[in-house]
Each structure stands twice: as structure tokens, then as C-alpha cells.
Amino acid sequence: MATDIHTCTTLARCSLTYTTLARCSLHAVMSLPSEESIYNLIPKTVTPESKPPRYKSMFSSTVRSDGRQDKACSKTMGPAKVQLSSPQDFLKKHSKEQKLPEREARATNRECKPQRPLVPRHTEQPQMGSKSNKNYVTTNAVNNIMAVPRKPAAKYVDTVSGDTFDLVASGLVPKYTNKKDYGKVPGFLERRREDMTAAQAEYDCYIEESLRRGQMEQVTEEERDTLLAGLKANWEDLHHQYQGLSVITDTAPKKARKERMEAEMKQLEKDIELLERHHRLYISERLS
Amino acid sequence: MGEAVDVQSLELVSVIGFGGNIPGGLVSHPDGQHIIYPLGCTVIVEDIQKNKQSFLSGHSDSVSCLACSTSGNFLASGQVTHMGFKADVIVWQFKERALYCRLTLHMVKVQAVSFSPNDKYMASLGGQDDNSVVIWDLEKKEAVCGSQAAMQSAGPVYALAFCNTRDDLFVTGGNHTLRVWELSPETRKIVATDCNLGQLKRIVHCIQIAPGDDYMFCGTSSGDVLQVNLSTRLIQFYGPQKNKLSCGIQSLQLLPNGGMLVGSGEGTLTTLLPSLKRTRTMSRVSGTVSSIALSKDSKQFYVGTGNSQRYVVELESFSPQLISSSHCSKVTDVCFPQKSSDLFATSSYSDVRVWHADTGKELLRLSTPNVTCHAVAFTPNGKAIITAWDDGKIRAFYPQSGKPMYTISDAHNKGVTALACMSDSRTVISGGGEGQVRVWEVNKSGQHMTAALKEHTGTVTCIKLRNNDEECVTASTDGTCIIWDLIKLVRSQVIFANTMFHAVCYRPDECQIVTAGTDRKIGYWETHDGSQIRELDGSESASINGMDVHGTRFLTGGGDKLIKVWDYDRGEVTHIGIGHSAEVTKVKVAPNGCHAVSVSVDGAILRWKMLPTALLGPPSST
Numbered sequence: 001m002a003t004d005i006h007t008c009t010t011l012a013r014c015s016l017t018y019t020t021l022a023r024c025s026l027h028a029v030m031s032l033p034s035e036e037s038i039y040n041l042i043p044k045t046v047t048p049e050s051k052p053p054r055y056k057s058m059f060s061s062t063v064r065s066d067g068r069q070d071k072a073c074s075k076t077m078g079p080a081k082v083q084l085s086s087p088q089d090f091l092k093k094h095s096k097e098q099k100l101p102e103r104e105a106r107a108t109n110r111e112c113k114p115q116r117p118l119v120p121r122h123t124e125q126p127q128m129g130s131k132s133n134k135n136y137v138t139t140n141a142v143n144n145i146m147a148v149p150r151k152p153a154a155k156y157v158d159t160v161s162g163d164t165f166d167l168v169a170s171g172l173v174p175k176y177t178n179k180k181d182y183g184k185v186p187g188f189l190e191r192r193r194e195d196m197t198a199a200q201a202e203y204d205c206y207i208e209e210s211l212r213r214g215q216m217e218q219v220t221e222e223e224r225d226t227l228l229a230g231l232k233a234n235w236e237d238l239h240h241q242y243q244g245l246s247v248i249t250d251t252a253p254k255k256a257r258k259e260r261m262e263a264e265m266k267q268l269e270k271d272i273e274l275l276e277r278h279h280r281l282y283i284s285e286r287l288s
Numbered sequence: 289m290g291e292a293v294d295v296q297s298l299e300l301v302s303v304i305g306f307g308g309n310i311p312g313g314l315v316s317h318p319d320g321q322h323i324i325y326p327l328g329c330t331v332i333v334e335d336i337q338k339n340k341q342s343f344l345s346g347h348s349d350s351v352s353c354l355a356c357s358t359s360g361n362f363l364a365s366g367q368v369t370h371m372g373f374k375a376d377v378i379v380w381q382f383k384e385r386a387l388y389c390r391l392t393l394h395m396v397k398v399q400a401v402s403f404s405p406n407d408k409y410m411a412s413l414g415g416q417d418d419n420s421v422v423i424w425d426l427e428k429k430e431a432v433c434g435s436q437a438a439m440q441s442a443g444p445v446y447a448l449a450f451c452n453t454r455d456d457l458f459v460t461g462g463n464h465t466l467r468v469w470e471l472s473p474e475t476r477k478i479v480a481t482d483c484n485l486g487q488l489k490r491i492v493h494c495i496q497i498a499p500g501d502d503y504m505f506c507g508t509s510s511g512d513v514l515q516v517n518l519s520t521r522l523i524q525f526y527g528p529q530k531n532k533l534s535c536g537i538q539s540l541q542l543l544p545n546g547g548m549l550v551g552s553g554e555g556t557l558t559t560l561l562p563s564l565k566r567t568r569t570m571s572r573v574s575g576t577v578s579s580i581a582l583s584k585d586s587k588q589f590y591v592g593t594g595n596s597q598r599y600v601v602e603l604e605s606f607s608p609q610l611i612s613s614s615h616c617s618k619v620t621d622v623c624f625p626q627k628s629s630d631l632f633a634t635s636s637y638s639d640v641r642v643w644h645a646d647t648g649k650e651l652l653r654l655s656t657p658n659v660t661c662h663a664v665a666f667t668p669n670g671k672a673i674i675t676a677w678d679d680g681k682i683r684a685f686y687p688q689s690g691k692p693m694y695t696i697s698d699a700h701n702k703g704v705t706a707l708a709c710m711s712d713s714r715t716v717i718s719g720g721g722e723g724q725v726r727v728w729e730v731n732k733s734g735q736h737m738t739a740a741l742k743e744h745t746g747t748v749t750c751i752k753l754r755n756n757d758e759e760c761v762t763a764s765t766d767g768t769c770i771i772w773d774l775i776k777l778v779r780s781q782v783i784f785a786n787t788m789f790h791a792v793c794y795r796p797d798e799c800q801i802v803t804a805g806t807d808r809k810i811g812y813w814e815t816h817d818g819s820q821i822r823e824l825d826g827s828e829s830a831s832i833n834g835m836d837v838h839g840t841r842f843l844t845g846g847g848d849k850l851i852k853v854w855d856y857d858r859g860e861v862t863h864i865g866i867g868h869s870a871e872v873t874k875v876k877v878a879p880n881g882c883h884a885v886s887v888s889v890d891g892a893i894l895r896w897k898m899l900p901t902a903l904l905g906p907p908s909s910t
Binding site: 036037038039040041042043 | 625627628630631642644647649651652666669670671673686687688689
């Protein structure tokens with residue numbers, strides 16, 4: 001509660017700062033400002049809740065009095081009567097211990113599949129004196145005669161003294177130019193380009209769509225026709241009235257009427273001309 | 289008049305107050321059980337465990353410095369006086385809580401006091417007008433020697449500290465001066481050596497000397513700490529070089545691990561490493577950290593701030609916990625709600641606070657910066673706190689959340705000085721500095737002035753209403769008290785006296801009023817014709833500022849710092865309450881009559897125990 005003073009005053013920054021220091025009761029904090037009362041600010045003294053009296057069984061006195069009576073409690077049945085074992089089966093050492101079952105001998109890997117031949121036993125005698133009839137000299141000679149001559153390794157010589165070096169590793173023989181995809185654009189770049197063009201197309205599409213949405217509305221051909229027809233009908237109407245006017249315009253109302261009709265017809269003519277001159281018409285806002 | 293009654297003393301229940309502006313004012317006693325702090329002219333010794341206070345009063349004016357000896361046997365306190373007069377240093381015996389000796393040599397102000405480690409000597413430092421340092425022999429209770437505290441070219445000296453092991457070495461520090469003094473008792477001389485700070489120009493506000501007496505640490509107004517070697521008198525280093533404490537280091541306390549606690553003028557509390565670098569541990573308190581006092585076990589420390597708040601801070605967690613708060617300037621008014629004696633509100637400069645009477649805890653604070661509240665009142669239904677401010681506004685607040693309810697702007701053009709609320713809680717009567725009494729109707733639609741009663745020519749100081757709301761009485765400094773008819777809204781009676789009335793009260797049966805003012809007289813007057821019935825001498829020396837009637841008694845308090853309980857009928861003082869250290873501004877008896885609260889100029893709020901009395905009967909025919 002105490003530290004609140006400081007924090008509240010620093011937090012409140014209006015011209016009238018205020019601080020509630022009392023966290024007196026939940027009711028006080030939650031009450032509406034119109035229902036506030038100074039008497040709620042009095043810190044309520046919290047009386048510790050008194051514990052209910054300890055439970056006491058209604059039978060406790062009976063139990064106690066029964067227990068006090070002299071009863072031979074363990075003399076009801078006596079010890080169990082069982083057959084005694086014969087003196088030969090006397091109790092032996094460890095005979096009462098629990099015996100675990102014999103562990104079954106498990107076959108190990110080695111026993112299953114001997115990887116090497118067994119070492120000769122000490123009783124075994126090595127076989128001595130065995131002889132082969134193969135004529136190694138002729139066999140070798142025949143093999144050599146029949147052998148396909150080996151291809152010499154590709155080498156190059158770059159000094160007068162005849163030092164040779166491996167030709168393939170030297171880079172003098174074209175190797176990479178013979179590759180299948182030499183000189184071609186790698187596949188991942190192709191894929192990326194495709195992605196980019198697709199994204200660009202989508203974006204363009206979106207821009208076009210948004211532009212189309214934002215642009216002014218075009219008057220359709222039918223609308224234009226109806227407009228023109230309506231205007232012309234109005235003009236006809238006015239013109240008919242105009243023709244029916246008296247020849248002499250002697251009074252002010254007559255003059256005013258004639259002038260008004262003339263002005264209206266002029267405006268209609270202007271509008272009709274505008275509609276006829278242009279075929280594409282756009283309207284910025286349609287009045288509903 | 290009856291026979292003379294022996295005057296009993298009024299029992300003081302509790303004091304809410306702390307003079308927070310005094311540097312190093314909050315002192316922790318070495319026994320770990322008491323903290324000592326000044327309040328106006330009094331020094332308060334508070335038992336932390338029992339929460340019991342005892343008072344050392346003997347100063348004639350505000351206490352300006354406080355120190356406790358290392359053994360804890362002695363306390364010393366210095367004071368300020370008026371220009372040209374000598375200011376006392378009083379040494380107190382702690383156990384007996386008694387005055388040991390009064391040492392008078394300094395002019396105008398005693399800036400600081402410090403005891404030598406073996407309680408043999410005491411050093412005292414004079415203020416700016418005195419500029420001297422004096423060594424006192426505590427056994428002989430006399431001065432050993434004295435000297436000019438700083439060179440003429442240097443500014444005032446603020447801090448003084450004795451060594452921890454030697455009785456003959458102490459230091460002083462101030463505006464561009466830092467001196468180490470050596471005392472030779474045989475020749476009765478003190479010799480000063482100025483410390484060489486090189487290029488640094490600093491104003492030292494607090495000094496602490498390391499336990500081994502090899503270094504001293506000086507907190508400066510620049511926000512850094514100087515570490516000075518005491519043997520060579522050379523500056524060792526200073527820090528923190530970066531991120532200095534804003535508004536200067538106002539208090540400093542060394543820790544057993546070699547680091548130190550520092551408090552800044554801005555209200556920051558932090559610790560510095562022995563290398564004088566800042567650490568991460570930091571917290572903020574409200575107001576200037578004027579004093580830090582380490583507890584005996586060094587696990588926590590007490591902090592006193594310029595806003596008169598006291599905190600306790602655990603060194604581990606470093607989060608300040610408020611122990612007590614109080615007003616730091618003159619308390620102008622006090623009032624109880626009509627139906628409760630458990631809480632009361634006090635008004636002061638820039639805030640109004642609501643206190644719980646039993647615990648002295650602050651429940652609510654309504655702050656309005658830079659204006660003074662002159663009067664405070666609760667509406668009788670308790671749904672608003674109405675306050676009168678010297679910017680001419682009446683402000684009402686919700687009593688629980690403290691949110692503003694309404695403001696009457698320009699209620700009076702020289703500030704609102706008095707306030708009362710009728711029992712319907714909708715009509716407010718206010719008095720202003722220009723002398724008008726105005727009646728305001730407060731509705732849901734707004735606040736409207738129904739009448740402006742222009743009779744007084746001086747400040748309206750007190751407004752009291754009758755129970756039936758048909759009449760009120762106002763007191764003014766122009767020497768009149770006026771009884772107003774609130775139905776016709778005209779003056780019905782006026783009382784003249786050659787005084788400035790400060791307080792007026794109805795007798796409970798409302799056939800008489802009692803007045804008090806600067807002429808030290810208490811007057812009894814008839815309400816129906818305004819004639820004087822009786823006049824009593826309320827005080828021997830100073831004006832009476834506050835008065836409240838309850839039952840057969842009434843209370844007065846005033847410039848003589850005493851609270852007097854009077855028997856109404858006999859007109860005699862039955863009890864006297866001694867405890868205030870400054871002029872009493874207002875007194876109020878709780879609605880149940882079991883206690884009374886008085887407030888004073890130094891910001892103290894005192895609660896007195898009263899015995900409830902029977903209500904006053906009809907006036908006896910004399």
C-alpha cells in the first residue's frame with residue numbers, strides 16, 4: 001500500500017493529480033464515482049475467521065467405555081492348528097528364501113555364426129608334404145603370350161629431357177566443353193525466371209484490375225441512345241410549346257416565359273450536341 | 289467562577305510529521321531499535337518495533353541538523369534562529385531522553401554537528417553567516433577552540449565529519465572548499481589543511497569517511513563522488529565520470545562491502561561500486577533524498593526525502609517501502625467527516641490528504657500543483673471533499689478515487705480562504721481573501737452562486753453554520769464577526785473587536801458564539817443581539833489560530849504552540865497539550881469527542897486523547 005503513493009503520483013499527469021492510497025476493500029475500489037463515499041475509505045478491520053469447533057464423533061464415549069471393559073481381546077480363536085512337519089524336514093538354511101527361476105542360456109551371436117574358422121586344436125596335426133602338379137612356368141608364359149597389351153597412359157612431355165606428366169589431369173585435353181549441359185542456362189535459373197515472369201504477370205493483372213476499378217464509368221451505347229432520345233423528346237416538347245406562344249410579347253410575364261423557354265431550349269440543344277459529338281462518354285459520379 | 293482547577297496535561301497519542309528538508313535528518317540509532325528525526329523545533333525518537341515516539345524539545349526554532357554519537361549515548365541537534373541571534377546546539381542524553389547541555393556560540397544557524405568516535409569531543413559547523421567550526425569538550429560542556437570554517441574566497445560550508453578512529457581529526461566540505469582539520473587539545477588549536485582537488489571545482493554536500501580512516505568520500509552537487517586520501521590530502525579519483533546523478537548527490541552512505549549508497553536531489557537512490565562506478569540497482573523515491581541511514585545489521589536502510597516521506601529499503605531487493613508520509617509545508621486546515629472519527633483531512637501547499645486516525649496512514653492524496661489549499665470540508669453525506677484554493681477556485685473531489693468532481697473557477701478574486709457545507713450537501717458557503725461571503729448551489733447541472741454577501745473588508749477566516757442551516761457566522765481579519773441570515777441572505781448581527789478574528793464557533797445549543805483572534809482573547813457573544821457576555825485571556829504570548837467546541841469544552845491552539853482545553857461554563861483551562869514545535873494553525877475535535885487533531889505551521893499533525901463529555905446544557909444564569 002505504501003509504495004503506491006509514489007507510483008500513483010508520478011503516473012497521474014493531469015493538472016489535478018490524484019492518488020488513491022487505500023486499497024481498503026474490493027467494494028471501495030470497484031464502486032462508481034457517483035457512489036463514492038468518504039466512509040468507504042475507512043480501512044476495514046479484518047477479523048480473522050473463527051474456526052468451527054473440532055469434530056467429535058457421537059460414538060466416541062461408547063467406544064471409550066467399551067474399551068475400558070475387561071475383554072480378552074485375543075482369546076476368541078487362539079492360534080491356528082496346523083500339522084507339524086516331521087523331524088526329518090527340519091528347517092534348513094536359506095530354505096525360506098525366494099528362489100529365482102534358472103536363467104535360460106541364450107545363444108550368443110558368436111555361437112550362431114562363427115566368423116572365422118576355429119583355431120586348430122592342439123591335437124590336430126598340420127597336413128604336411130602335399131604337392132601340386134601345376135607347371136607354373138608354362139602357365140605364366142602362356143598367360144603372358146595370350147594377354148592383350150595394356151594401353152599406354154595418356155602423357156605429355158614438356159621438357160627436352162623427357163619428363164612426362166599425366167595428360168588428363170593437366171587440363172590440356174578438353175573435358176568440360178564435352179559435358180552435356182555445357183553452355184546451357186542452368187535449370188534453377190530457368191525455373192526462377194519462370195516464377196518471376198509469373199509474379200510480374202500477376203502483379204500487372206492486379207494493377208490493371210485496380211486501375212479498371214478506379215476509372216470512371218463509361219456510358220453504354222444504349223444509355224447514350226436513351227439519353228439522346230429523352231433530350232430530343234424534351235426539346236420537341238418545348239419547341240411545340242414555343243411555337244404555340246403568342247406572336248406579340250407585350251407583357252413582362254410573356255417576355256419572361258419566352259426567354260426562359262429559349263434558354264431551356266438552348267441548353268437542351270447544347271446537351272444534345274455534346275452527346276452526339278462524342279461517342280465515348282465517361283461519368284465520374286452517377287447520381288443515384 | 290468556581291474554585292481553581294489544577295491543569296492537567298493532555299495526552300498526546302501520535303504525531304504525523306517529519307522535517308524532510310534537513311540534510312542527514314533521519315538518523316538510525318546504533319542500538320538498531322530507534323530512528324531519530326527532526327520535526328520543526330522538536331527531535332523525535334521513534335521506537336521501530338513498538339512504534340512509539342518520544343520527543344526532545346528544547347529548541348526555540350527549527351532544528352537544522354542532527355547527529356548521533358557512535359556509542360549511541362548522545363544526540364546533538366542544532367537549530368536556526370533569527371538574523372543576528374545566536375543559535376544553540378543541544379546535546380541530549382539518549383537513554384534518559386534528557387537535555388545534557390546547551391552550547392551557544394554559532395550565529396543564526398548551525399549547519400552540521402558531528403561526534404568524535406570516543407564521545408570526547410563534538411564538532412559543530414556554523415551556517416553561512418557564521419562560517420566557523422567549533423570543537424566542544426563533552427565532559428566539561430565547554431568549547432575547546434574554534435576557527436573560521438573556510439577561506440574568505442570560498443563559499444558556505446555544508447558538511448562535517450569526524451574520523452572513525454581518531455578523536456583529533458575531522459573534515460569539512462562545502463562550496464569550493466574541502467579541509468582536513470587536526471586538533472591539538474594541549475594547545476587548544478585546530479589546524480586546517482586544504483585538500484588539493486586539482487582542476488576540479490565542486491560543491492560538497494555530504495562527507496563520509498571510510499572505516500579505516502584512509503579515505504573520505506564526498507558527494508557533490510555535480511552528481512559525482514570525490515575520493516580523497518586523508519593522509520596525503522590529495523584527490524584519488526572521482527566518479528561516476530559518466531551518467532552523473534542529476535540534481536547532485538545530497539546524501540551518501542558507505543556500505544560494509546566498500547561500495548556506497550547515494551541519493552540524488554532528483555530522488556534517485558543507487559549504489560556505487562568501490563571504483564565509484566554506477567551499478568544497475570536503482571530506485572526512485574518522491575522528493576530529494578535528504579538522508580540515508582543504514583540499519584544496525586546493514587541489511588536495510590532508511591531514507592528521508594524532501595517531501596517529508598520516510599522509506600525503508602532492503603539492500604537485497606532495493607525497492608523502497610513507504611513507512612510514513614506527512615505534509616512538508618504549513619498545514620492550513622483540518623476537518624473530520626460528520627459521521628466518522630476514524631479519518632480526517634488536512635490541507636496544505638499543493639495537496640489535501642486524508643488520514644486514518646488510528647494508524648496515521650495516508651489514505652488519499654489530492655494534489656494540485658503550485659497552489660495552496662486554505663480550507664477543506666467534507667459534505668455531510670460524505671460524497672465529496674470540497675477544497676478552497678488560493679488561486680480563487682473551489683475544487684471538489686470524489687472521496688475514494690480522488691478524481692476531480694467539479695471546479696468553481698473565480699469563486700473569489702483574492703483566493704478562497706474559508707469554506708462550509710450545509711447539511712443538504714448541496715449548498716456551499718465560501719469566504720474569500722477580499723472579504724466576500726458567497727453562497728453556492730451545487731446541482732447536477734452545475735454550480736451557481738446564489739448570493740454574494742459583501743460586508744467584510746478583510747479576509748474571511750472562518751465560517752460556521754448552525755445545525756438548521758438558517759444562519760451562519762463568519763470571522764474576518766477586519767475585526768468583525770458577522771452572523772448572516774441565510775434565508776433572507778442579509779446580515780443579522782455584527783460583532784466588532786480590535787483584533788483579527790481567526791476562529792469562531794457556535795456553542796452547541798447555538799445561543800452563543802465564541803471568538804478568538806490575534807488579541808489573544810476568547811470572547812463569548814450572544815447570537816440574538818451580538819452583545820458580549822464574557823472575555824477570557826486565551827494565551828499569554830501569541831494569537832489564537834484555531835478553536836473548536838465540543839460538548840462542555842472547547843479547544844484552542846495558537847502561536848504559543850500549546851493546545852488548551854477549556855471548560856465552557858467556568859472559562860478555565862482544564863488541560864494543556866504540549867507537543868507542537870511551531871505555531872498551531874487549526875484544531876478539531878473528532879465528532880465522537882474521543883480525540884482531537886491539531887495541525888501546525890511545520891507540517892505536523894498531532895492527535896490528542898480526549899475524554900468524551902456530556903453535551904452542554906442550557907447556559908447557567910450568572
